[in-house]
Amino acid sequence: MRLCHWLVGFSLCYGIAFNVFAINKVTLTLPAFKDNGHEFFHELLTESLKAQGIEVTIITPSRHTPQKRAVHMLNKNQISLYWLVKTNERDKKYALVDVPLTNGMIGQRILLIPKGAQHHYKNINTLLDLQKSGLVAGLGANWYDIDVWKASNLPYHVKDGEWRQLYEMLSETGGVNYFPRGMHEVLAEAEGQPQLEIEDRLILKYNRSMVFYLSESAIEYKLLIERALKQAKESGLMQQLIDKHWKKTINTIKPEDRTIIELISP
Template identity: 45%
Template sequence: MKVWLLLLWLFCPFLYAGEPIELILPASKDGSHEYYHELLISALSAQGVEVTLVTPYSHVPQKRAVRLLESQTISLFWMLETPKRNRQFTKVNVGLTNGFISKRILLVPRDDKERYAQVKNLDDFRRINTIGGFGADWFDIEVWQANKLPYIVRDGEWRALYSMLSSKGGVNYFSRGANEIWSEQKQHPYLVIEPHLLFTYKRDFVFYLSKQNAYLQPVIESALIKAKQSGLMDHLIKKYWTRHFNQLNLNQRVTIELVTP
């Protein structure tokens, strides 16, 4: 299989030049899919590959998107890389967010904005004994386990976590990527972005292809590598997220590096 993929990668410019590709992709009602869709179109188009994106669903929760990928109903999906997903799907081996998805910031109830102001390290954070909330099968669950931090898992639609946050009990915070949290807070103004802490671990989003579309791995990977080299990916990251990064004051936060399992 590896030899076949290598040969296909070597010849993919000739195989795909002028031949259109149709990809069936999920979307989200909050627009969080838009960067990934545009990155695919722009990277492939820059290499002369005509691509059409089909989005049959206006909103697909992550857990359902994984099931649709398993059943080959959608062509690919973007997720944090994990060994389990690498076994289950065909990975396009190019990070998609320059690691910003693994720079985690807390979304908290408004009353808790200054609750973490005195935290200087992981031990301080443990002593506060607050409880995080995650969606089912998130890689964050493994990270929080490895770092001995308490959490609760929300099965089904993870966006229900927004309404579950409380300063007194249950779920106290929701960990989000630096590229996600600003727009999400704007949609939920009863919550605030915790202003002091930045948690980091070593992972990034990658595209995972369904079995039916595994043959596209070489051409998509080649296009994304060139998008990194040409600055196209950086351009799109700036387009969608740089303003948010500046408002989050990433360089002024206390950085807590978490163990990556």
Template identity: 40%
Template sequence: MLRKLFALLLVMSGLTTLPCTAADITLRLAAGTTGNHRYYHALLTEALKAAGHKVTVEVYENLPQTRILAYLDIDRLTAHWMLQTPERDTLYTRVDFPLTQGLIGQRVLFVPKGTEGIYANVKDLAQFRELGKTAGLGKGWFDVSIWEANKLSYVEQAGEWRQLFSMLAAQNRGVDYFPRGASEIGAEALLHPELAIEPNLLLVYQRDFVFYLSRGNAHLKPVMEAALRQAEKSGLQKRLMEEHFGSALQQLNLDKRVRLKLLTP
């Protein structure tokens, strides 16, 4: 009996100390063409290092979204940052920490150059809806449920979502605007000078990016959560957000835009 009790105490001790125990961690992460991935890579690696872990990063360059999900399914990627959804919660292990402090849920519109004036007099969601304009969204994105819930017109692009940039610029593919997160659109605008950032509106919903771990890496959940929470507390996350997004956010003038609050299902 005493031997069993001693063994149980050892197991419980290991469970309670595991998240704080330093370890060697290899992260296999995806990288995109815009450079937005650098923030998420930096936040995760620097947070883990600050928590005492030795971190090695292996990067997969320019993966389309479909390949990212496939790599998560087979543990070729350790984790990826995505909007939190109930479906993803069933497929992967969610790391409970808001990665952009809500910025990704503040949507700014890409529009074809010369069409910015269409939105200049919009003061509320009803007026925006009455314009009858159609958003371009990726197939299966959480935004699809948002646009449906708010009775906004949209088309879904199957396959490579980045084709939406050229579809929007063509002005003959049924796409009038492309909503992007405030933390994304600045870097993307540099790659797409044929498009304009609409200057008046900010569409807002309550969601954020979180890291999702592949099933084979689910054991890293408590380690990552502890490290990321400490990164928030220490100011590391705030510093990295300013470093990676600060300049672009200033140019967006978010505080001066008309905020259209979207219903989040």
């Protein structure tokens, strides 16, 4: 009887794997953003699957989907997958494609600050210095950053709804003083917000990566996407796309010249 059960299980697993790897066309429904922050992730999926001989069609429900709405759509099977910071809670809730996507840049936070506010940061070199400064971070609702800032004993303000409204809330002396962004995100955002600038000395670092989480409707593609991304990493394709989208940002940020402040990752 045990042998029978094992054979049935093996047959089912083998059949699923065979069917997945026999696919040659995939249609994915993905969120898009008005600041084009989705482009790398769309292209990574398209090119990595293309390298496996799979034609990809991407459908975007709208030109701009706020993050909170995108997560809701993921929960409701209205999109195929979404890229988010990897957390234990999300690992339990969604099907995980366990391949890091941005070389850890999401956890290397560069600060967007109001123009003219650089002097508030010039003497900050340690976590204790940042704690004593009293400077308040602006964070989006349900972000992993909230747990990090809380564990690191740093003050923060949470913006519910559209996190991009934080751009207009930043103030040199008001309630929200800086906006920590992933290294790969910050340059494009600064260029789109003329009232802001990039703080020029610090990296606030925590150890987390960004990954794809699948909705239930797209679980059938998990093995396919995972294999494609692993091979994209091994072949150098992923790094080529990272360079294409963010090499200018990295050259501008000059991470090698910055002071790294290690935050507490709970």
